[in-house]
Amino acid sequence: MRIIIDDIPELGRFAVDLIAEQISYRPDCTIGLATGSSPLPIYHELAARVARGELDLSQVQFFALDEYAGLGGDHPMSYRFFLDEHVVGPCGLDPAQLRTLNGRAEDLAQECRDYEDAIAEAGGIDLQILGIGHNGHLAFNEPTSSFGSRTRVVALTPQTVDANARFFDDDPEDVPLLALSQGIGTILEAGALILIATGGGKAPAIHSAIEGELTSSVPASALQLHRQTTFLVDAPAGSML
Numbered sequence: 001m002r003i004i005i006d007d008i009p010e011l012g013r014f015a016v017d018l019i020a021e022q023i024s025y026r027p028d029c030t031i032g033l034a035t036g037s038s039p040l041p042i043y044h045e046l047a048a049r050v051a052r053g054e055l056d057l058s059q060v061q062f063f064a065l066d067e068y069a070g071l072g073g074d075h076p077m078s079y080r081f082f083l084d085e086h087v088v089g090p091c092g093l094d095p096a097q098l099r100t101l102n103g104r105a106e107d108l109a110q111e112c113r114d115y116e117d118a119i120a121e122a123g124g125i126d127l128q129i130l131g132i133g134h135n136g137h138l139a140f141n142e143p144t145s146s147f148g149s150r151t152r153v154v155a156l157t158p159q160t161v162d163a164n165a166r167f168f169d170d171d172p173e174d175v176p177l178l179a180l181s182q183g184i185g186t187i188l189e190a191g192a193l194i195l196i197a198t199g200g201g202k203a204p205a206i207h208s209a210i211e212g213e214l215t216s217s218v219p220a221s222a223l224q225l226h227r228q229t230t231f232l233v234d235a236p237a238g239s240m241l
């Protein structure tokens with residue numbers, strides 16, 4: 001495990017250095033993308049390097065981590081929409097380079113199984129970008145999710161619904177209660193993991209994930225089991241370490 005504590009733009013640069021290194025080994029590598037506000041510095045830096053002609057993403061295959069159930073990719077609050085807006089467009093990707101879970105699939109369980117198959121067919125995820133929830137959740141794997149879990153339909157905790165209401169005009173009533181999420185087992189199979197967290201509100205979760213016991217009560221503590229995890233935190237998020 002590696003822990004980098006730095007200011008936010010520097011964290012973004014560090015992450016994109018790791019992405020660039022991965023692409024230099026294998027231009028057709030597979031990268032997993034998280035949503036939320038935390039990874040935005042990474043995506044800004046990624047787009048800036050593409051614009052400067054320093055990075056070629058044309059052969060990279062991207063997979064999203066999770067999606068709200070019931071929202072299609074054209075819904076402004078869907079994670080597909082978010083990633084189109086912050087990664088696909090700014091980085092000039094072909095939309096087909098990003099595979100996302102379809103929250104409006106008729107059979108959500110089948111959609112999750114198909115997603116696992118698609119990741120396997122792509123040869124697995126080489127590098128996965130992650131955020132962390134205030135309760136230590138990873139993707140939408142809430143506390144008590146099994147460390148062996150796979151992509152599946154999950155229920156969101158009231159705390160996560162509240163935390164994500166800020167994206168839904170602050171109305172928790174509008175936040176879907178179910179989501180589709182890569183499992184912790186799926187995430188742990190990625191070749192390398194980068195978790196980014198910023199702000200003092202994430203300090204307890206970062207402390208528990210890194211220095212707490214290995215427990216399904218803190219899904220992100222599962223990252224202690226991975227051989228190549230990099231935690232990128234700013235000083236407030238790292239203040240309890």
Ligand code: GLP
Pocket residue numbers: 034035036037038039065066130131132133134138139140160164
């Ligand atoms: C959501 C996402 C997670 C993300 C978390 C934190 O619950 N499913 O993948 O890590 O929010 O988001 P933020 O970075 O905005 O705090």
